[in-house]
Amino acid sequence: MVVKVKHESDVHTIINVQLPTTNLGTPLILILTKGTKTNVYGDTDTLAEDYDETTNVYKQASHIWEISQYTAPIEVVGCSDAVLHNLGDVSVATDGTVTASDVIVPGIITGVKNHLYDGVLYVLLDDVFTSEEVQQLSDFLYDQQRLMLIAQVRTAEELQTLQKHVAAYQTTKSVLTNTAGFVVPEGNFAIDNAAAYAAANWPVDWQHIGGLPEFDPDVDLVVDDFETIRDLRGLVVVNKAGDNMVLQGKALANNYIDQFVHVNLVGDGIENGLQKKLNHTNFPNYNDDTIADLEQTILAVTDDFVSKGVLDKLDDGKSAHVTIPKRANVSQSDVNNRKLKGVSVQVKIADDIDEIELTLNVTL
DSSP states (O other): OOOOOOOOOSSOOSSOOOOOSOTTOOOOEEEEEESSOOEEESSHHHHHTTSOTTSHHHHHHHHHHTSTTOOSOEEEEEEOSOOEEEEEEEEEOTTSOEEEEEEEEOHHHHHHGGGTTSSOOEEEEOTTOOHHHHHHHHHHHHHHTOOEEEEEESSHHHHHHHHHHHHHHOOOTTOOOOEEEEEOOTTOOHHHHHHHHHHHSOSOOGGGOBOOTTOOOOTTOOHHHHHHHHHTTOBOEEEETTEEEESOOBOSSSSBHHHHHHHHHHHHHHHHHHHHHHHTOSOOOSSHHHHHHHHHHHHHHHHHHHHTTSEEOOTTSOSOEEEOOOGGGSOHHHHHTTOOOOOEEEOEEOOOOOOOOOOOOOOO
16 A cells, blocks of 8 residues: 655655654654644653553653653654545546446545654554554555564564564565564553653664663563574563663664664655755856756765765765766756756765674683
């Protein structure tokens, strides 16, 4: 199921960003719940006007904001249980009979689809959604290649169900997966702590997140459970050399959480940089000077991401290789339509060290 979302920009890339209109800043975390109340909140007092202290949303938000580094607002989106019926493919038979398929859009998709470009990095869920709804959301976000879903599950068995679905659906070659499963017991908010820390401290590998207030290992899990969770690429809090840490930092299908988040950060950053350049240039003449200026705008963005550790330098020491046509190689039709096509950017997302293999030689 693919629901196309319209957004406005003069810079056409696979990744796009459109920030919400708010004086609170950009929300980095979005909480999905059931209901009709949707807003961006800057503190628990204003949140409590819509979601009081007894709600799970309030508890999630309070555990996000208890991480001191997280100072951004939180976006809460209420979703309906109702489904929409959209007109699908229309076909006409030889006898003139017209038929059309019925495209069903679940309420959880209707709720989130207008918030894909709000600047959010992570999506968290209230505990009111069914397993089927979580899977529908996972499929939709994968199709859009927007937002990292950190889904909450209670047991290794629930994780296995979600992982099986995600691994079967998220299979497109060279497309990053964006659903992770975090095993937490009821009443524990480690997932919210971790998302807050990750959103506030990028670049970060989730398996290097630890020591947070809610990070207590689940006493009901046994060794076999931890091994199952590891094999399923799941997340859970474990004791590592006396420190309570996230077990690993993988998405459920084939890549790391940070890889998807960092690719979106870089794509959004490049587009924002170019759009700002166009916004503040009264008349960008279609000539080589303007084209070179756009190339430098891209490189300024990628240089910044190298300095922040999101990107690694390429072999020649540059932050990016930008392929952009010369004015003489642009068709007159594209010039007349004021379009610059054929721009590509090659970058390298930074990696980190997760595991160390060593041989210990001992002389007695």
